[in-house]
Amino acid sequence: MAARIIDGKTTAAGLLAELKEKVEAFGKTGRTPGLAVVLVGNDPASAVYVRAKARQTVEAGMRSFEHRLPEDVSQDQLMRLVETLNHDFAVDGILVQLPLPPHIDAAALLSAVDPAKDVDGFHPINAGRLATGDARALTPCTPLGCIHLLKCVEADLTGAHALVIGRSNIVGKPLGQLLLGENCTVTIAHSRTRDVAELCRAADIVIAATGQPEMVRGDWIKRGALVIDVGIHRIAANNGHRVIGDVAFDEVRDRAGAITPVPGGVGPMTIAYLLQNTLKAARQRSGVAAI
Numbered sequence: 001m002a003a004r005i006i007d008g009k010t011t012a013a014g015l016l017a018e019l020k021e022k023v024e025a026f027g028k029t030g031r032t033p034g035l036a037v038v039l040v041g042n043d044p045a046s047a048v049y050v051r052a053k054a055r056q057t058v059e060a061g062m063r064s065f066e067h068r069l070p071e072d073v074s075q076d077q078l079m080r081l082v083e084t085l086n087h088d089f090a091v092d093g094i095l096v097q098l099p100l101p102p103h104i105d106a107a108a109l110l111s112a113v114d115p116a117k118d119v120d121g122f123h124p125i126n127a128g129r130l131a132t133g134d135a136r137a138l139t140p141c142t143p144l145g146c147i148h149l150l151k152c153v154e155a156d157l158t159g160a161h162a163l164v165i166g167r168s169n170i171v172g173k174p175l176g177q178l179l180l181g182e183n184c185t186v187t188i189a190h191s192r193t194r195d196v197a198e199l200c201r202a203a204d205i206v207i208a209a210t211g212q213p214e215m216v217r218g219d220w221i222k223r224g225a226l227v228i229d230v231g232i233h234r235i236a237a238n239n240g241h242r243v244i245g246d247v248a249f250d251e252v253r254d255r256a257g258a259i260t261p262v263p264g265g266v267g268p269m270t271i272a273y274l275l276q277n278t279l280k281a282a283r284q285r286s287g288v289a290a291i
């Protein structure tokens with residue numbers, strides 16, 4: 001039997017509609033949540049993502065501030081911009097688009113963002129809060145989107161064996177923390193793992209964040225498993241390009257119980273949670289509970 005296809009696009013649209021109402025209610029405090037995005041250089045994929053984000057920020061009733069800087073911007077200039085945004089009362093969320101040029105120390109820059117405005121959840125304070133189960137944590141958006149999609153299929157993940165393939169600070173590590181929070185048994189595999197296929201065959205949940213196109217094959221998947229594909233790769237196809245993930249979709253869909261497509265899976269959920277985090281930051285900064 002073919003797997004259920006988990007529709008991230010529709011799920012994200014639903015979240016956005018709910019968010020819009022929550023933003024309206026927050027408006028009673030006299031404030032509108034604001035999200036600042038810093039984009040360095042001319043990477044076309046980054047520009048597309050930043051445009052989509054700005055459009056949806058405004059659609060949700062929030063303010064969008066964009067800061068575009070040339071590829072050769074200095075570390076000092078970026079640090080000063082982040083400092084200005086940290087002190088700007090109208091800015092609730094700050095996102096520094098990755099990747100940054102190689103001459104920029106990304107870790108130093110991300111640590112300069114006020115943790116209260118760190119809507120990506122990349123600041124060490126927020127990583128620590130997530131790891132210790134502190135509800136104030138601003139948590140990375142892609143992992144939040146993955147958990148949401150899993151829970152659309154299986155409301156209670158308790159006891160499931162989850163395999164995360166990838167150990168980045170942005171996806172793999174925070175996902176491991178969130179899955180633990182859902183009472184899963186968590187395995188994190190990575191490029192040095194000996195037999196990832198064998199680990200995969202034992203997993204009830206597989207989350208692929210490998211950066212390797214179509215690395216996860218059909219015969220790696222236990223029948224009925226839930227498969228979440230975090231990868232996005234643009235590959236040349238006759239006269240244009242095609243977008244594929246870290247999972248060999250056509251092989252895996254014959255064995256999985258449910259699977260996210262690429263595009264239309266995790267990507268749209270990442271943006272929805274970015275906007276959700278912006279509202280959370282705005283509420284926490286103004287000291288109001290969820291309204």
Ligand SMILES: Nc1nc(=O)c2c([nH]1)NC[C@@H]1CN(c3ccc(C(=O)N[C@@H](CCC(=O)O)C(=O)O)cc3)C=[N+]21
Pocket residue numbers: 049052095096097098099120141232243262263264265266267268269270271
């Ligand atoms: N500080 C920072 N935070 C990020 O969250 C961040 C970042 N930097 N750098 C780049 C990655 C990538 N990313 C995506 C978000 C949504 C889609 C998305 O909505 N994709 C659509 C369209 C895919 C397509 O056709 O290209 C989909 O999957 O259906 C894709 C990619 C956020 N990132």
